[in-house]
Amino acid sequence: MKNNPEFIINGILSGDRAVLARGITIVENSLYGAEEIISKIEEKTGHAFILGITGPPGAGKSTFTSSFVTELRKQNLKIGIIAVDPSSPFTGGAVLGDRIRMRVHTKDENVFMRSLGSRGALGGLSLKTSRIVSLMDAFGMDVIIVETVGVGQSETEISKTADMTAVILAPGFGDDIQALKAGILEIADIFIVNKSDLAGADKLELELKQTLKLNYTDTSIPVIKCCSTRDDDFANIYSEIKKRVDYFKQEKILDERRLNRKRRDIYDLIKSEIERITEEKITKLGGIDSILNMTDGKVYLTEELKNLIKM
Amino acid sequence: MSIEDIKQQQEKWENSVQKTLEKHPERKTFEEKRLYTPTDIENLDYIEDIGFPGEYPYTRGVQPTMYRGRLWTMRQYAGFATAEESNKRYKYLLEQGQTGLSCAFDLPTQIGYDSDDPISEGEVGKVGVAIDSLRDMEILFDGIDLSKVSTSMTINAPASVLLAMYIAVAEKQGNPSTSLSGTIQNDILKEYAARGTYIFPPKPSMRLITDIFAYCSKNVPLWNTISISGYHIREAGSTASQEIAFTIADGIAYVKAAIKAGLDVDTFAGRLSFFWNAHNNVLEEVGKFRAARRIWARIMKEKFNAKSSKSMKLRFHTQTAGSMLTAQQPDNNIVRVTLQTVAAVLGGTQSLHTNSRDEALALPTEESVRTALRTQQIVAYESGLADVIDPLAGSYYVEAITDKIEKEALEYIDKIEKMGGAVEAIEAGYIQKEIQDSAYKWQKEVENNDRIIVGVNKFQIEEPPVKNLLRIDASAGELQKEKLAKLRAERDNEAVKISLEELRSACSDENVNLMPVILKCVKTYATLGEICRVMRDVFGEYEPHTNI
Amino acid sequence: MKKIKVIVAKPGLDGHDRGAKVIARALRDAGFEVIYTGIRQTPEDIAIIAQEEDADVIAMSLLSGAHNTLFPKVVELLKEKGLGDRLVVGGGVIPESDIPFLKEKGVKAIFTPGSKTEELINFIKENVKCDEE
Numbered sequence: 001m002k003n004n005p006e007f008i009i010n011g012i013l014s015g016d017r018a019v020l021a022r023g024i025t026i027v028e029n030s031l032y033g034a035e036e037i038i039s040k041i042e043e044k045t046g047h048a049f050i051l052g053i054t055g056p057p058g059a060g061k062s063t064f065t066s067s068f069v070t071e072l073r074k075q076n077l078k079i080g081i082i083a084v085d086p087s088s089p090f091t092g093g094a095v096l097g098d099r100i101r102m103r104v105h106t107k108d109e110n111v112f113m114r115s116l117g118s119r120g121a122l123g124g125l126s127l128k129t130s131r132i133v134s135l136m137d138a139f140g141m142d143v144i145i146v147e148t149v150g151v152g153q154s155e156t157e158i159s160k161t162a163d164m165t166a167v168i169l170a171p172g173f174g175d176d177i178q179a180l181k182a183g184i185l186e187i188a189d190i191f192i193v194n195k196s197d198l199a200g201a202d203k204l205e206l207e208l209k210q211t212l213k214l215n216y217t218d219t220s221i222p223v224i225k226c227c228s229t230r231d232d233d234f235a236n237i238y239s240e241i242k243k244r245v246d247y248f249k250q251e252k253i254l255d256e257r258r259l260n261r262k263r264r265d266i267y268d269l270i271k272s273e274i275e276r277i278t279e280e281k282i283t284k285l286g287g288i289d290s291i292l293n294m295t296d297g298k299v300y301l302t303e304e305l306k307n308l309i310k311m
Numbered sequence: 312m313s314i315e316d317i318k319q320q321q322e323k324w325e326n327s328v329q330k331t332l333e334k335h336p337e338r339k340t341f342e343e344k345r346l347y348t349p350t351d352i353e354n355l356d357y358i359e360d361i362g363f364p365g366e367y368p369y370t371r372g373v374q375p376t377m378y379r380g381r382l383w384t385m386r387q388y389a390g391f392a393t394a395e396e397s398n399k400r401y402k403y404l405l406e407q408g409q410t411g412l413s414c415a416f417d418l419p420t421q422i423g424y425d426s427d428d429p430i431s432e433g434e435v436g437k438v439g440v441a442i443d444s445l446r447d448m449e450i451l452f453d454g455i456d457l458s459k460v461s462t463s464m465t466i467n468a469p470a471s472v473l474l475a476m477y478i479a480v481a482e483k484q485g486n487p488s489t490s491l492s493g494t495i496q497n498d499i500l501k502e503y504a505a506r507g508t509y510i511f512p513p514k515p516s517m518r519l520i521t522d523i524f525a526y527c528s529k530n531v532p533l534w535n536t537i538s539i540s541g542y543h544i545r546e547a548g549s550t551a552s553q554e555i556a557f558t559i560a561d562g563i564a565y566v567k568a569a570i571k572a573g574l575d576v577d578t579f580a581g582r583l584s585f586f587w588n589a590h591n592n593v594l595e596e597v598g599k600f601r602a603a604r605r606i607w608a609r610i611m612k613e614k615f616n617a618k619s620s621k622s623m624k625l626r627f628h629t630q631t632a633g634s635m636l637t638a639q640q641p642d643n644n645i646v647r648v649t650l651q652t653v654a655a656v657l658g659g660t661q662s663l664h665t666n667s668r669d670e671a672l673a674l675p676t677e678e679s680v681r682t683a684l685r686t687q688q689i690v691a692y693e694s695g696l697a698d699v700i701d702p703l704a705g706s707y708y709v710e711a712i713t714d715k716i717e718k719e720a721l722e723y724i725d726k727i728e729k730m731g732g733a734v735e736a737i738e739a740g741y742i743q744k745e746i747q748d749s750a751y752k753w754q755k756e757v758e759n760n761d762r763i764i765v766g767v768n769k770f771q772i773e774e775p776p777v778k779n780l781l782r783i784d785a786s787a788g789e790l791q792k793e794k795l796a797k798l799r800a801e802r803d804n805e806a807v808k809i810s811l812e813e814l815r816s817a818c819s820d821e822n823v824n825l826m827p828v829i830l831k832c833v834k835t836y837a838t839l840g841e842i843c844r845v846m847r848d849v850f851g852e853y854e855p856h857t858n859i
Numbered sequence: 860m861k862k863i864k865v866i867v868a869k870p871g872l873d874g875h876d877r878g879a880k881v882i883a884r885a886l887r888d889a890g891f892e893v894i895y896t897g898i899r900q901t902p903e904d905i906a907i908i909a910q911e912e913d914a915d916v917i918a919m920s921l922l923s924g925a926h927n928t929l930f931p932k933v934v935e936l937l938k939e940k941g942l943g944d945r946l947v948v949g950g951g952v953i954p955e956s957d958i959p960f961l962k963e964k965g966v967k968a969i970f971t972p973g974s975k976t977e978e979l980i981n982f983i984k985e986n987v988k989c990d991e992e
Contacts, residue, residue: 017910017911018910018940018941018942021910021911021912021913022913024913025861025913029861029862031861058739058740063854066854087892088887088888091887091888091889091890092862092890093886093887093888093889093890093891093892093893094887094892094893095859095883095884095887095893095894095895096892096893096894096895097859097894097895099894099895099896099897099908100855100895100896100897101854103896103897103900103904106904106907106908107903107904107907112911113911114911114912115892115894115912117862117892119862229512229851418871418872418873418923419872421872422872422899430872430899430901431872432925432928432929433871433925433927433928433929433932434871434872434923434925437923437924437925438873438923438924502874505874506874506875507873507874507875507876507898507899508872508874509874546875546877547875547876547877548877548881634877637972637973638971638972638973639973671952671972671973672952672954672955673924673952673954674924747877747880747881747884750877750880750881751880751881751884751885754881754885754976758975758976758977764973767973776954776955776956777954777955780954780956783924785927855897855898859880859883859884859887859895
């Protein structure tokens with residue numbers, strides 16, 4: 001397939017799924033043309049609502065997402081899904097298994113799913129996610145779901161790409177809320193207590209509400225119970241989320257979030273550009289070992305080194 | 312001589328071995344200990360832990376005379392393309408001295424789809440016989456008196472439907488259901504965990520199973536209503552201990568479900584049977600079979616308060632390990648199967664299927680199936696292994712490994728019970744993950760040449776492609792489609808509709824036993840796919856769990 | 860540099876996913892990004908997934924004997940979607956005599972029982988161009 005930016009931009013704007021897929025690859029891997037594509041596509045974004053879905057492993061995120069997408073499809077909305085799974089820190093490889101639970105949507109032309117490996121902290125994951133969101137937005141998605149495993153910093157970080165984040169919890173996974181990873185509770189705009197048919201769901205709901213009362217100024221954060229196999233639950237979740245969206249709009253929270261996303265993206269962009277320049281510089285200076293030679297194996301900024309960097 | 316004396320002597324001996332080791336280090340093996348002595352079984356209580364054949368805890372076997380009375384049932388799993396062809400193969404096998412039938416169904420049948428369903432494309436008749444309706448079942452058993460053979464059917468999610476068809480064929484032959492004997496696999500939990508031919512979610516699946524238990528206890532009393540299977544768990548890569556642990560955990564879940572459905576344990580537990588894998592490590596396997604019997608007996612007695620000895624006896628079918636067959640130098644597989652047969656016989660199996668030499672390449676030819684059957688017959692009649700009961704009992708090693716496997720399995724069973732039981736452990740992906748970890752470890756061992764597979768990673772040769780493989784006639788799909796079109800044109804479609812509507816409402820009412828309703832459906836020649844469609848509508852479909 | 864993305868798919872109805880899962884793990888450990896589809900995928904599903912994920916490699920495992928029908932179908936659908944340049948490989952219980960037919964239909968390599976995962980890994984590394992920057 002052609003990689004030239006113009007072809008990709010036109011393809012995405014005209015709703016060509018194959019081209020969207022290729023465009024995502026270009027952006028994800030920072031291949032040639034990525035910046036140009038983004039620059040041209042920015043102005044076509046802003047329509048989609050971006051929902052982050054996260055939670056600890058085993059809480060049933062993918063099943064929840066799949067059932068929720070079914071509900072959104074009943075509303076005739078076009079859906080983009082970005083499912084992020086952790087990459088191995090040792091090999092950089094990853095098994096991205098979220099599609100298995102999404103199989104009912106595979107053939108639906110109004111659902112487009114993409115799996116993403118987190119590729120470690122240096123991969124600039126949140127910026128990449130944000131840009132993939134932009135491509136899907138320009139493609140014409142109404143709702144874009146960013147699903148991540150709530151296990152580490154980078155996963156929590158990308159949830160900030162979203163306009164709103166739902167945290168999915170289930171009874172029996174870390175029976176104590178205090179045991180949950182720091183950060184995961186703070187990012188929630190809405191809590192879902194999944195697997196409500198299991199014993200312990202009521203207890204979890206109660207504990208969550210108490211925690212919210214004690215620690216948060218925003219007491220309007222809803223806690224909703226749900227069982228992924230019950231359709232009615234999802235109609236309810238949809239209307240609860242909709243209410244929350246209206247509230248976000250009314251209180252200008254949504255605008256603030258989007259501005260924050262831009263702030264963070266430009267920060268990340270500069271950072272990754274500087275990182276790239278750093279790498280280039282080091283190569284120019286003959287590699288890290290020859291720089292160490294210049295400083296006699298000591299780690300400090302000699303005048304000579306300072307001058308070389310400026311050059 | 313006391314145990315203390317032996318310990319002292321053994322220590323001396325170990326010290327002297329150290330000197331030998333300095334000069335001649337040992338080979339790398341998967342067995343830590345080099346020697347077993349009375350010290351390894353000093354805590355064993357003969358009466359409590361081993362006992363006598365046919366007596367609790369059945370470590371030595373479930374019958375008092377074992378093979379001295381009657382040899383195990385030699386039962387070759389077979390089923391080809393169409394009912395017509397399979398019928399021919401069954402008659403051939405019965406003529407060759409086989410003593411029971413074993414039906415393999417194709418995948419669309421196992422997953423409840425008709426042959427003309429688009430999803431069945433390419434799969435019809437591939438791994439077994441395609442059964443779309445009672446008409447196919449009538450052809451399958453044409454000329455075979457069902458009161459005279461015992462038939463094992465490898466069918467799980469739609470087991471009720473196939474059993475109903477079997478009962479209907481027998482009735483047409485003039486044989487009442489009370490005269491029928493055989494087995495349906497009917498073990499849905501291992502489908503979720505390892506084999507993959509599930510349809511419905513766990514809850515309705517468990518109901519279908521307990522409905523069969525209840526129905527058969529009254530109407531088909533000689534039928535083995537479930538074959539709780541470790542075979543596929545092992546094939547998926549588990550260890551020997553995991554095989555029996557996860558399977559017995561499944562067994563516990565079925566017993567609990569049946570008791571919860573209001574059945575008395577002794578009315579159904581005697582008809583539960585198990586299905587194990589026979590792997591290459593002969594003595595480990597023997598230990599596994601013995602440990603499984605002991606664990607099950609104790610669980611049934613102590614946990615479920617079974618009173619009848621039948622409820623405590625773990626009776627089992629065995630199949631030799633398909634995953635151990637190699638595509639390279641296929642004749643070597645005959646030797647592997649012989650070792651596996653020896654393990655199954657020394658482990659006290661009630662029936663046995665031996666795999667054929669060419670099964671890593673394709674479905675077996677008639678000739679290679681015969682060799683596989685002959686392997687059993689040679690072990691039975693020529694080896695002497697069947698002439699004395701549980702001959703390995705008392706071996707320091709065999710008793711110690713029986714204990715070790717029992718201990719490892721019990722740890723798993725305990726852990727699974729703490730998670731809420733097998734259903735919960737499967738839904739959390741725990742059992743699947745444990746199996747996958749073992750499978751990956753095995754693969755790495757083979758690839759690193761730590762584990763030698765003859766002909767695969769050592770002793771390879773250049774060999775020409777194997778000839779004379781069985782080709783499945785690709786026309787089976789077309790033939791089934793034609794038969795279905797004819798059936799749909801000829802049958803009383805109104806009667807079909809009424810019976811399916813009755814099924815639909817019965818599915819929604821948990822107090823109705825579905826077996827009689829399904830029996831009614833199959834008698835109207837409603838197809839398997841139509842019946843399962845109704846159940847899919849009401850019950851929904853299972854969403855797999857996949858952690859890798 | 861671009862990461863190699865591999866779809867590990869199980870077309871057809873057989874549930875024997877031991878091989879597919881072992882392969883998925885081995886490919887991950889070799890540094891690839893692997894998308895595992897789960898069992899019972901239709902050729903259409905596999906082609907759609909390959910398209911959405913813009914995969915470099917489609918690796919299929921099948922043990923039911925339906926390979927002669929299903930593997931070529933996947934290749935055909937990939938071509939229809941403009942993904943004719945992707946590397947398609949297969950594995951499972953596949954008789955030697957079927958291999959020429961499958962290769963003619965566009966399956967680039969067949970890995971039969973006893974193959975090492977390393978063979979597949981090397982084959983992918985040799986046959987996927989990932990010099991795009």
